[in-house]
Structure formats: C-alpha cells, structure tokens
Amino acid sequence: MTKELLNVKMNSIKDCQEVIDEIDNEHPGGTVLDGGVRVWFAGQKEKFLKELNEKLEQFDSISNALKIGERQTNFHLVQKGTRFGIFSGYGVSVIQPIEFLQIIPIHLGGNNSFVFIGMNENFKWGILKNKEFWNNETEILPFIFEDINAPTEDIYPVKYNGKWGLYYSRGKEFVIEPQYESASIIREGLWAVKKEGKWGFVDLFNNIQVPFEFEQVSDFSHGYAHAVLFSFMEDDGEVLINHQGKIVHFKNPQLYDDKYWHGLEVKTSYVNHEEYSYLVNDNGDIVIPKDKYRYLGRFSEGLLAASIDGEKLGFIDIEENIVIPFEYRVECWPDSWTNIFHHGFVAARLDDGKYSEECILINHNNEKVFPHTIRCKSLHFRNGRFENFWKIDDRFKRNFISLIDLINYQKGKDMSYLIRTDAEVEEEKALQRRIYAEQEPYEWTEEDTWDAMTDGMYGDYPGGDVDYEALGF
Structure with a gap:
C-alpha cells in the first residue's frame, strides 16, 4: 500500500470548539490589521458562526485540519454514519459529499500536491471531484478500480479486475493493460511489479528492465533499489540493484548509508587556472574529486552528466563508472538544470563535430526513446514534460514532448497530432516567410x-x- 491513511481523531459535533476555532482562522472573513490581528466588522462574525454551526449540524463528527505531507491544509474529514466527506474551512462548504466508505490522499509529486481518492458504496476506488481546485465536474479517475497508487504525471498504477496496470487519466485509457499480480509506484521511470510470484521492474513502455526473480523489492531511490533474492530463515539474501538490474557492490562502504547521499552538490575548483567540477555531500565529504572533470551536472536518478575534456559528455554513477559513453556534447554550465534524468529519460545534445542544437531523448541504457531529433537551444523538463520556451523545431506542432507522447510512439500510435509531415513543414516555413515579407523593412x-x-x-x-x-x- 502506497497511500497515506487518514488516521485522524474525529471530534463530535457537540464538542468541537477547537475545530470551530481552526475554521475561524482558516476563513478569509474580517480585516487583518498590521499586527496580524483579524478584526470582524459588527455582526459579521456572528453571521459567520451561525452559518458554520448550521452546516456542522449535517455531520456526526469532524476532524481537525488535515496535515498532508508537509502541508497544513484547511480541509477537514467529516463523517455521517459510516460515510465520509471533505469540508473546507476556507470556503465553509462541503467540497466532497458525505458518501464515501474511505477517503485517502495520494501525492502527485512534492509535499504540496495531492488529490483525494475515495471508496464508493460498491467498494471501488476513484478520484474525488473537486470544484474548489478544478472548477469542473470531471472525474480524474472513474470509480471502477479495486486499488489506486500515486501517479507519475497523470499515469496511475491501478488494480482492475484483480490485476495491476497503468492508466492515463487524461486519455481515460490503459497504457499498460492490467496483467500484474501486485505493484508499487513508479520511481525513476521504473515500476515494481509482481508476476508469477516474483518481483521485477518494467519501464513505462512495459519493457522488462529488471528480471522477475526477486522475493521482495523496494522502489528505486538515487538510482538503486533493495531486493531480496530469497527468503530462508533469517538469511533473506538482500542485494542492491541498479537500473540495469545488476547487483551493486560499492567500493566505498559509506555509500550504503543513506545519510551519506544527503545534499549532493556540484562545486567548482581551479587547477592550474583551469575550471573543474567536483561533488560534495552535506558533510562536506568530497564524493567525486576536484581535478578530474571539466563538467559535472546535477545528480539525478543515480547518474551525473560528466565531461573530462569539456567537450564530450556522458553519464557516470556515484563511483565514476561510465554508464552512458562520452558521445554527447557539453552545452551548459556546471550544476545547471539541463542534462538531468526525469522519470527515466534525459535530453542529450548530439555532437557532430561542430556546434549543434540537435538533441535526442534517451533512457538509462542510452537507448533512443523517440525517433525525431529536437532542434532548440535548451530543452528542460518542466510541468511534467520536456519543453522549450519557444519552439522545438519546425517538425513539431507544439513546444513540448510529454511522457504520454513517448508512450504513444512506443505503442505505434498515430503521431500526426504532434509531428508535421514534410509537406506541412514546408507549408509552415512558407507561412513564416510570408509573415516576414509583410513586415515593414528596417534600415x-x-x-x-x-x-x-x-x-x-x-x-x-x-x-x-x-x-x-x-x-x-
């Protein structure tokens, strides 16, 4: 189970003054003075409290404001009989009707991003409508699933008809058909799933990346996952594996301690007046030496972009093993937000021996995951997609490529919604020439x-x- 149960105290409506005081502070009524003190105009607070008490009479009990992750919300769990709903202290309104057997938040990434999932009277899970957030009545996930786990960019692990698959909420379709006995969440582009009694990992395209040969596995973190090969008495055969499914033995024993990984940061040193990059952790330990790499990128999913000569770029792991060869082009400064893996993918700039703006999308195995090269000055992962502020080549109809675009290509779907034909490219160029020709000449x-x-x-x-x-x- 990868959901956070709302294990909160429920207060009887007859004895919930503490909750009423909370809602009073959450509600935006009144006027806030310079000292932070809120003052109600005559009669306003009495009117507010009357309205609040009338609404609270609908319930049997109410919780204090929910804390989800690091965020203190203004949402309260409310109960009537055996059914639950969500009450907003800010709007003094029921934003989720009191009709669910269970309500649980799941994180969408980061501490402040979440949705509520609910179990209906048919014991099916779905995502609750939320007019306060989305101002519509659209269900993100219909109430047809036996279980739901936290998503990766609108792609949800779900259990349907007794099997686990991946469901794309925007397209209302499965991107991996339900077929696995059990499953966890997607981390670093790999999904832990169970098949025929054994655990392994598949990518977003349902390619097996780690074989089904483990009794138990953890989700990936910093490029590695814990796995149990066998379980016998007290000897559980636990190993550490990387994205390629290989068992890892660190030369540096400190790397087995999670605390050693905290605060990894790229810094700059100067050797014989030449600039070099190196890596330190929170304790100031030098993890990667000062005088070897002319360029290092940010640590992501167990890898760093690296260059020894300042020209050719590849990716190394924390012990400087070359995972992706030095065959790409260095095109950015140390510790930048480019050359970073997201959900198992990175945009790498091609090196044709001269300055090039062309890059491709690759995975941890240095496999090209999208057929077209992308021409733009920089391609960053923002808002759940690889994008550029302006455009990413005349070939593309928009300035970004999402995870679902990569999945659609891998599944052999029609890509005309994203990619222009040769004729459409020429038509677009002709349009730009006409626009330019119509502009006033400039001296x-x-x-x-x-x-x-x-x-x-x-x-x-x-x-x-x-x-x-x-x-x-």
Whole structure:
C-alpha cells in the first residue's frame, strides 16, 4: 500500500470548539490589521458562526485540519454514519459529499500536491471531484478500480479486475493493460511489479528492465533499489540493484548509508587556472574529486552528466563508472538544470563535430526513446514534460514532448497530432516567410551596429555611458 491513511481523531459535533476555532482562522472573513490581528466588522462574525454551526449540524463528527505531507491544509474529514466527506474551512462548504466508505490522499509529486481518492458504496476506488481546485465536474479517475497508487504525471498504477496496470487519466485509457499480480509506484521511470510470484521492474513502455526473480523489492531511490533474492530463515539474501538490474557492490562502504547521499552538490575548483567540477555531500565529504572533470551536472536518478575534456559528455554513477559513453556534447554550465534524468529519460545534445542544437531523448541504457531529433537551444523538463520556451523545431506542432507522447510512439500510435509531415513543414516555413515579407523593412543604423558589436553591454543606443562621437559614431 502506497497511500497515506487518514488516521485522524474525529471530534463530535457537540464538542468541537477547537475545530470551530481552526475554521475561524482558516476563513478569509474580517480585516487583518498590521499586527496580524483579524478584526470582524459588527455582526459579521456572528453571521459567520451561525452559518458554520448550521452546516456542522449535517455531520456526526469532524476532524481537525488535515496535515498532508508537509502541508497544513484547511480541509477537514467529516463523517455521517459510516460515510465520509471533505469540508473546507476556507470556503465553509462541503467540497466532497458525505458518501464515501474511505477517503485517502495520494501525492502527485512534492509535499504540496495531492488529490483525494475515495471508496464508493460498491467498494471501488476513484478520484474525488473537486470544484474548489478544478472548477469542473470531471472525474480524474472513474470509480471502477479495486486499488489506486500515486501517479507519475497523470499515469496511475491501478488494480482492475484483480490485476495491476497503468492508466492515463487524461486519455481515460490503459497504457499498460492490467496483467500484474501486485505493484508499487513508479520511481525513476521504473515500476515494481509482481508476476508469477516474483518481483521485477518494467519501464513505462512495459519493457522488462529488471528480471522477475526477486522475493521482495523496494522502489528505486538515487538510482538503486533493495531486493531480496530469497527468503530462508533469517538469511533473506538482500542485494542492491541498479537500473540495469545488476547487483551493486560499492567500493566505498559509506555509500550504503543513506545519510551519506544527503545534499549532493556540484562545486567548482581551479587547477592550474583551469575550471573543474567536483561533488560534495552535506558533510562536506568530497564524493567525486576536484581535478578530474571539466563538467559535472546535477545528480539525478543515480547518474551525473560528466565531461573530462569539456567537450564530450556522458553519464557516470556515484563511483565514476561510465554508464552512458562520452558521445554527447557539453552545452551548459556546471550544476545547471539541463542534462538531468526525469522519470527515466534525459535530453542529450548530439555532437557532430561542430556546434549543434540537435538533441535526442534517451533512457538509462542510452537507448533512443523517440525517433525525431529536437532542434532548440535548451530543452528542460518542466510541468511534467520536456519543453522549450519557444519552439522545438519546425517538425513539431507544439513546444513540448510529454511522457504520454513517448508512450504513444512506443505503442505505434498515430503521431500526426504532434509531428508535421514534410509537406506541412514546408507549408509552415512558407507561412513564416510570408509573415516576414509583410513586415515593414528596417534600415540598419550605425547605432545598431554598435549595439550588435558590444552585445548590448553598454545599454541600448542611445543611453550608455559611452562617448559615441569619440568612437566615430
């Protein structure tokens, strides 16, 4: 079970003054003074408390405000008989009707992002509608599942007809048909699943990445997972495995201690006036040396982007084993947010011997997971997708590629919603040429030349503290 049970104290409505005081503080009524004290206008508070008490009479009991992860919410679990709902102290309203046998929050990533799932009278799970958040009546997940685990970017592990699969909430479809006996959550692009009594890991495309040969497994963290090969008496045969399913034996025994991994950070050193990158942890221990790598990226999913010569880029693990060869191009500064794995994938820039803006999406095995190269200055993972602020090539109809796009390609689905044909590319280029031709012609001036030569370092002309006449302009 990967859900957090709402094990909270329920207060009788007849004895819930503490909860009423909480709701009073949660409600935005009144006026807040400079000292942080809230003052109600005459009659306002009495009107608010009357309305609140009338609404509380609908319930048998109510919880204090729920704390979910690190977030203190203004949501309260309310109960009537054997049924539960959710009450908002901010809006003084029932935002989830009192009709569910159970209500549990699941995290969507980060401490402050969650949804409530509920079990209906038919003992089926779904995600509760929430007009306060989404302002619509659309169900994210219908109430048809026997169990639901926390999602990865709208892709939910669900149990349906006794088997586990992956369900895409926006498309209302299975991306992996229900087929596994048990399952956990997706971590670092790998999903722990059980088949024929043994555990292994598959990726988002349902390719087996770690064989089904373990009695138990943990989810992946920092590039590694704990697994039990056999269980006999007190000897459980526990091993550590990486993304490739290989058993790992650290040369540095400190790496077996989770605390050693805390606060991994890339820093810069100078050797013979040349800049190098190195890695330290929270304790200040140097994990990767100061004088070897001209470039290191941020640590993600057990790997760091690295370059020895400052030109060729690959990926190494925490003990400097080369996992992805040095065959890509370094195109960013140390400790940047590029060259980072997300959900098992990374955007790597191609190296054709000259400056290139082309990159591809690869996985931990250095396998290309999408057929088209992407031409743009930078490709970051934001908002659950690989995207660029402006565009990612004339070939693409939008400026991002989502996980579901990668899954659709791997499943052989029609990609015309994302990829232009050659004819459509030419049509788009012709349109841009027409737009450009219709623009007013612009006369280039000597001032513009100066701005271009100095790259704006003295400000737009006129205005910088520069004697232009002395320079011949």
